[in-house]
Amino acid sequence: MSIIDQIPLNILIIACLTLGLAPFLPEPHIWEKLKMLVAGNLVKPIDIFDLLMHAAPFAVLAAKLLRRVVTG
Secondary structure, eight states, X not given: OOHHHHSOHHHHHHHIIIIITOSOSSSOHHHHXXXXXXXXXXXXXXXXXXXXXXXXXXXXXXXXXXXXXXXX
């Protein structure tokens, strides 16, 4: 059994809504970093690290959902 299988789905959803989107105002931090990535302004190591940290809950959630679909 994979570690991803052991993480409850509701915990991942809460992590995405809190850690993934924080701070909420004026816009979610991950959205700001994604806009910087598309514009080509994501060059500082701290910004890249920040994007990875805010994207991590979404990546784990996507992996869990994909594993659920594949394994049935």
